[in-house]
Amino acid sequence: MTNVVEGFGQAVAELGRVTGRLDEKQITGFIEAVARAKRIFLIGVGREGLSTRAFTMRLMHLGKEAHWIWDDTTPAIGSGDLLIATSGSGQIGHIDYVFDQAAAAGADTAVVTGDPSGRTARKAKTLLWVPAAVYKGNADVVASSQPMGNLFEQSLLILFDQIVIALAQRLGVSKDSMSARHRNVE
Numbered sequence: 080m081t082n083v084v085e086g087f088g089q090a091v092a093e094l095g096r097v098t099g100r101l102d103e104k105q106i107t108g109f110i111e112a113v114a115r116a117k118r119i120f121l122i123g124v125g126r127e128g129l130s131t132r133a134f135t136m137r138l139m140h141l142g143k144e145a146h147w148i149w150d151d152t153t154p155a156i157g158s159g160d161l162l163i164a165t166s167g168s169g170q171i172g173h174i175d176y177v178f179d180q181a182a183a184a185g186a187d188t189a190v191v192t193g194d195p196s197g198r199t200a201r202k203a204k205t206l207l208w209v210p211a212a213v214y215k216g217n218a219d220v221v222a223s224s225q226p227m228g229n230l231f232e233q234s235l236l237i238l239f240d241q242i243v244i245a246l247a248q249r250l251g252v253s254k255d256s257m258s259a260r261h262r263n264v265e
């Protein structure tokens with residue numbers, strides 16, 4: 080049977096290799112796109128979607144108006160808004176469709192992907208490449224001992240958490256004010 084503690088260490092080492100390949104300029108560009116957006120709309124699928132939903136929650140804690148594309152209360156998107164799409168393989172049909180609709184409505188666009196040559200990524204105004212192994216297998220990324228898209232999905236979660244910390248500094252938002260925005264009905 081696999082040693083779970085060893086596997087944990089291997090996953091952390093893989094994440095370290097992804098860290099070494101991230102582009103600071105792309106991260107700064109992404110942070111600025113979020114900071115200037117009036118409202119932020121997010122979309123992602125599967126486990127990538129779960130990491131992206133966690134980011135959506137933190138954007139709300141930062142005081143940004145943030146909406147998940149498929150929620151019943153999500154309003155119309157338009158000029159001044161930002162669509163953030165996460166698409167590991169960069170080849171997810173319905174994400175590409177939503178991306179085109181948001182762009183046609185005048186929204187700014189950002190794509191976080193494992194493949195910058197993917198059809199949605201190539202159209203994005205802001206691109207953030209996370210060079211980690213994804214579900215269907217992209218070229219030129221950090222390989223992983225883990226199954227499917229684990230490494231990309233873990234990378235997304237940690238990268239978004241660090242982006243939130245940078246955004247909090249950029250926007251002058253304290254940890255206390257983030258906590259104060261958290262749901263207070265249990």
Ligand SMILES: O=C([C@H](O)CO)[C@H](O)[C@H](O)COP(=O)(O)O
Pocket residue numbers: 124125126127128166167168169170171213214215216226227228229232
């Ligand atoms: O949820 C997922 C699956 O469990 C693979 O780990 C993926 O995040 C989802 O299927 C999207 O995968 P990509 O095609 O690599 O974007």
